[in-house]
Amino acid sequence: MPRRLAIFLRRMAVVVAMVIAFFPIFWLFSTSVKPYDEWAAWPPVWISDHPTLQNYRIVFFPKAARAFAAKQSGSLDYKVSGSAWKAFEDSAIISTCATFLSILFGTLAAFSIVRFRTGGPNYAFQFLTVRMMPPIAVVVPIVALFSMLRLADTYFGMILAYTAFTLPFSIWMIRSFIEEAPQELEGAAMIHGMGQMEAFIKVTLPLVKGGILATALFIFILNWSEFLFALVLTSGNVVTVTLQVANYVSASSGKLYGVQAAMGAISTLPVILFGYIIQRHLVRGLTFGAVKR
Amino acid sequence: MTPRLEMRGLSKRFGDVEAVSKLSLALAPGEFVSLLGPSGCGKSTTLAMVAGFEPPTAGAVVVDGKDMTGTPPGRRRIGLVFQDYAVFSRLSVRDNLLFGLEAQRLPRSERKRRIEAMAEKLELGSLMRRRGASLNMSEMQRVAIARALVTEPSLLLLDEPMSNLDASLRAALRGELKLIQKQLDQTVLYVTHDQIEAMSMSDRIAVMRAGRIEQIGTPEDIYHRPATGFVAGVIGDPPINLVACTVKRSGTKAAVASPLHKGVELESADMPDGEHALGVRPHDVKVSRRPRSDHLQASVRFVENLGAENILHLEFGSSLLAAVTPPGFAAAGEDVWIKAEPRQLHFIRRDDDRVVRAKGA
Numbered sequence: 001m002p003r004r005l006a007i008f009l010r011r012m013a014v015v016v017a018m019v020i021a022f023f024p025i026f027w028l029f030s031t032s033v034k035p036y037d038e039w040a041a042w043p044p045v046w047i048s049d050h051p052t053l054q055n056y057r058i059v060f061f062p063k064a065a066r067a068f069a070a071k072q073s074g075s076l077d078y079k080v081s082g083s084a085w086k087a088f089e090d091s092a093i094i095s096t097c098a099t100f101l102s103i104l105f106g107t108l109a110a111f112s113i114v115r116f117r118t119g120g121p122n123y124a125f126q127f128l129t130v131r132m133m134p135p136i137a138v139v140v141p142i143v144a145l146f147s148m149l150r151l152a153d154t155y156f157g158m159i160l161a162y163t164a165f166t167l168p169f170s171i172w173m174i175r176s177f178i179e180e181a182p183q184e185l186e187g188a189a190m191i192h193g194m195g196q197m198e199a200f201i202k203v204t205l206p207l208v209k210g211g212i213l214a215t216a217l218f219i220f221i222l223n224w225s226e227f228l229f230a231l232v233l234t235s236g237n238v239v240t241v242t243l244q245v246a247n248y249v250s251a252s253s254g255k256l257y258g259v260q261a262a263m264g265a266i267s268t269l270p271v272i273l274f275g276y277i278i279q280r281h282l283v284r285g286l287t288f289g290a291v292k293r
Numbered sequence: 294m295t296p297r298l299e300m301r302g303l304s305k306r307f308g309d310v311e312a313v314s315k316l317s318l319a320l321a322p323g324e325f326v327s328l329l330g331p332s333g334c335g336k337s338t339t340l341a342m343v344a345g346f347e348p349p350t351a352g353a354v355v356v357d358g359k360d361m362t363g364t365p366p367g368r369r370r371i372g373l374v375f376q377d378y379a380v381f382s383r384l385s386v387r388d389n390l391l392f393g394l395e396a397q398r399l400p401r402s403e404r405k406r407r408i409e410a411m412a413e414k415l416e417l418g419s420l421m422r423r424r425g426a427s428l429n430m431s432e433m434q435r436v437a438i439a440r441a442l443v444t445e446p447s448l449l450l451l452d453e454p455m456s457n458l459d460a461s462l463r464a465a466l467r468g469e470l471k472l473i474q475k476q477l478d479q480t481v482l483y484v485t486h487d488q489i490e491a492m493s494m495s496d497r498i499a500v501m502r503a504g505r506i507e508q509i510g511t512p513e514d515i516y517h518r519p520a521t522g523f524v525a526g527v528i529g530d531p532p533i534n535l536v537a538c539t540v541k542r543s544g545t546k547a548a549v550a551s552p553l554h555k556g557v558e559l560e561s562a563d564m565p566d567g568e569h570a571l572g573v574r575p576h577d578v579k580v581s582r583r584p585r586s587d588h589l590q591a592s593v594r595f596v597e598n599l600g601a602e603n604i605l606h607l608e609f610g611s612s613l614l615a616a617v618t619p620p621g622f623a624a625a626g627e628d629v630w631i632k633a634e635p636r637q638l639h640f641i642r643r644d645d646d647r648v649v650r651a652k653g654a
Contacts, residue, residue: 120308184379187346192444193367193396203381 031261039257055262059084074252087244095223098162106170114178127168153237166219177211210281241267295358297480303352312338314504323478327491330501372441374451378433382426393444411443451483522641538571552610557635558652572639578616581630588630
């Protein structure tokens with residue numbers, strides 16, 4: 001095959017892959033600025049001729065939502081009559097705290113498993129197998145447990161649940177980063193007077209920082225986009241972004257796609273921001289096995 | 294004299310595997326001892342127990358007469374040079390050296406004096422400001438040794454410090470390391486799988502196999518009087534020749550016959566009758582170009598030219614033998630005549646691998 005043709009085909013493949021990857025994101029942003037009658041129009045409106053910020057206003061201003069309900073959609077679910085700010089706040093609190101705790105405990109557990117062979121050779125994997133059970137199978141007993149412990153519909157309960165559900169991933173991923181870091185440096189620090197924990201924190205942690213940040217991003221995305229547990233473990237006191245998106249329905253018009261898209265578009269921002277801040281660590285962190293010696 | 298280091302019945306068990314089994318060894322002050330063995334023989338685990346990274350399952354580590362078994366690594370008065378040197382790449386060479394001294398809480402002037410003295414001894418003067426990341430392998434090794442020695446440890450441990458280097462650099466560093474050790478009269482425990490390193494630097498070598506010390510002795514002992522077939526096989530380059538031999542006992546005497554000789558009497562008669570192995574080192578096989586009455590005929594299969602010497606690979610009866618000769622001694626296809634002195638033969642018992650020697654050897 002001529003060289004030029006090969007290059008052309010390769011580029012075409014990249015273009016196709018990118019279109020497939022980016023289309024949902026495009027559609028999300030496109031729908032979020034469409035007026036009411038274009039949300040589900042046929043033939044589809046790719047890019048609206050009458051872009052509007054109405055959907056965003058509905059998300060943030062109860063007044064706009066009420067006006068919209070009166071004029072166009074019919075009565076809204078009572079849950080969205082308030083501002084979506086609360087959902088963003090709740091999700092931010094829960095996701096951030098749960099990610100922090102998951103990474104903290106995950107790092108400590110991974111350190112223990114790697115350095116002291118805690119629990120035998122398959123211990124980290126045993127944690128992971130916990131996540132192989134379908135979440136729906138676990139959720140009912142947890143609901144019962146949470147209501148007994150009065151944890152249902154509380155921030156603390158949600159943080160606890162999310163920490164527990166993401167901990168296996170934290171342990172598994174961070175363990176692999178610690179395993180790849182040269183143990184000798186830690187040993188050199190210890191032989192010169194540092195304790196094992198001190199050597200781990202001062203010598204090894206800086207080396208696996210990138211991997212831990214990548215894991216944190218991964219866990220944060222899991223928490224931020226979690227729906228099932230939020231749905232069954234809360235009843236109005238705590239509202240997450242994913243719940244709020246689902247709440248945008250009206251009696252006569254069904255799902256309010258444009259408003260949901262607006263909310264979805266906003267909810268991508270924290271993840272993008274987090275990813276942007278740590279991006280220089282990401283490439284190295286996500287390609288396992290590339291910790292520089 | 295109190296030994297610098299004493300290992301008393303050290304054992305380490307990982308699950309069902311006994312990695313090190315009741316190992317005892319003492320190092321006199323100023324002594325250079327190597328733990329030599331193939332990977333998985335327990336030498337690195339032994340070192341990790343001495344350094345304090347692995348708690349032993351049983352036994353004790355005693356440094357200068359003090360039991361250090363439960364003491365953390367940093368308080369054992371031990372220096373350690375790692376396989377990859379573990380020089381802190383973000384710190385300067387000076388800060389690398391300071392690292393170990395800081396934990397000892399020495400006065401500033403004393404730290405300075407020690408670092409300068411060490412820099413001079415190891416010729417690090419021009420490197421002191423360089424960062425660890427910018428050093429080459431040989432510089433890194435010197436920094437790692439300096440960092441370990443600047444704390445003036447009772448004992449210096451080295452964990453395969455040359456296994457990542459190429460051959461020419463190894464030869465240079467072997468000499469350098471031995472020189473430093475002699476100058477400072479430093480006690481050293483050196484872990485390696487490389488027989489040349491062990492042979493060239495050690496006062497004594499402990500050959501390890503499956504968690505035990507198979508034999509401990511001077512390099513000469515280990516080379517010329519291996520205690521077992523395993524030791525005979527681990528030491529020596531080219532490796533020892535093995536030929537089948539037959540033992541016949543009569544009363545209190547036992548004699549061996551092999552294609553290399555008839556009827557050599559053994560030093561002890563407790564070798565069972567029957568087939569055993571006979572080991573003879575390629576350097577101990579005498580080769581003649583002309584037939585002689587006490588020599589046996591063999592033909593040269595091929596020749597390995599090493600420059601300073603040649604290795605002849607000989608077809609001898611049904612077996613292959615290697616022999617070392619001066620270069621250009623014989624060519625492939627030629628016939629030569631060989632002989633091995635009875636005192637240089639190692640008869641290896643088939644049942645327990647022990648070596649029995651000829652009477653008077």
